[in-house]
Amino acid sequence: MAQSLIKAVRGTRDLLPPDTDTWNFVDAAARDCFRVYNFHEIRTPILEDLALFQRSVGEETDIVAKEMFAWEDRARAESEKGQWLALRPENTAGVVRAYIEHKLWERPGLQKLFYIGPQFRRERPQKGRYRQFYQIGAEIIGPPSSGSESPARDAEVLDMLAALLDRLGIEHVSLQLNSVGDPEDRRQYNVRLREALEPVAGQMCTDCRRRAVTNPLRVLDCKVPADQPIIGSLPRISDHLGPAAREHFEGLQRILQRLEIPYSINARLVRGLDYYVRTVFEFTHGALGAQNAILGGGRYDGLSEALGGPRSPGIGFAIGEDRLVMALAEAGAATARAPDVFIAPLGPGMNAEAARLAHELRRHDLIVETGDDSFRLKKLLETAARLGAHYAVIVGEDELATGQLALKDLSSGEQRQVPREELAARIIKN
């Protein structure tokens, strides 16, 4: 391989057929789900002002501190400085920015928005983690008067997710649920956690010793077996929720139970983004390697205000589509598309007849592939079989003369003469 060949840049990849059929299958299933839950699509730019992510995701988070593609744009005038731009590392910030910029809170009712698109993080690639990755996400946001603060909205989002995963046939997923409380609850809990960690951190792994100082919440996430007893003895955030957050969390659980959506409370589920309050959740899937979270989300009641907008509580999620597709592949889901019929033009000059017939069949919404009259019939049928076509139609001199086309069922091998005008109906019926 010559080294001068240009290749896809690190952490990006080409999605090729037949995999793209699977991706489209997922997209279509998601859009269908969003439709019946009355969500509408929003498309925001891939490129945003860097400050948007610093203010929303959190300046101290690794995502913003070291994992963004960001650069200073060319200055418009010599006296000016360039604007700092970034490829979006997630989509919620952009959605809320657009919500504020276009005063969507003035529209009646709740804003129920979804997006499907690429996101970018400058991390070292590994299984299920790419520098350009794809997320399917949705947000419910609106002023408090629209009911945006209600746990019913949290439940609606979770119900939709459960429906989507079920529809896709993804099994072995489990809903992990937690409440991280309101900002004041979280501050107090952080203090308590630090206090509790101080005497025991020395007995924990090196990462935890560091986290105990820098980011105590992350200690809860540690997977080192030896640390588990200590982690189990640490105070739980659920014991430190204020009355409002507690009531919200209980309200959500009542609805989930009525909806018969199974979930488990994971007191150690904390999420990395600064803006999350109250409800946080994850769906995890076995057999995806270390990156086992297939989607995640939570409530972000203060985000709009943090970005200079009016108070607008909200809740949302993002599905890691790369991982969802991986899970589908694990399940062996058949999503590839094959032609309904292959047209074999037999003999010189038959391409025109084949093209005409293909045109007619396609108007009946059939997936049609055509061969070329320069090939022998043996090769044409071979091609038809290899493409996975259900039927082959032979168009040759004999057929033209009689008006009867040879229709061959490629799985059974059965072949019969069919009048040209009945062809489409015959293929559709089977």
Next chain:
RNA sequence: GUGGGCGUAGCUCAACUGGCAGAGCACCGGACUGUGGCUCCGGACGUUGUGGGUUCGAUUCCCAUCGCCCACCCCA
């Protein structure tokens, strides 16, 4: 950013302590001039990721470099 593993045909992989780079699948042609899947015969397929070093000789050993994978940190 850190650690480990791996780079050989389109794909999956062989090649003993250094001795003519191979197999299966896939591809193309033929046996079979209007009938695919099975079988048989034949064909094409490579600067062994790249650059350097050691050697009579390197896919093999050494150094460097690039790429990919897995994991860590962190996270969807």
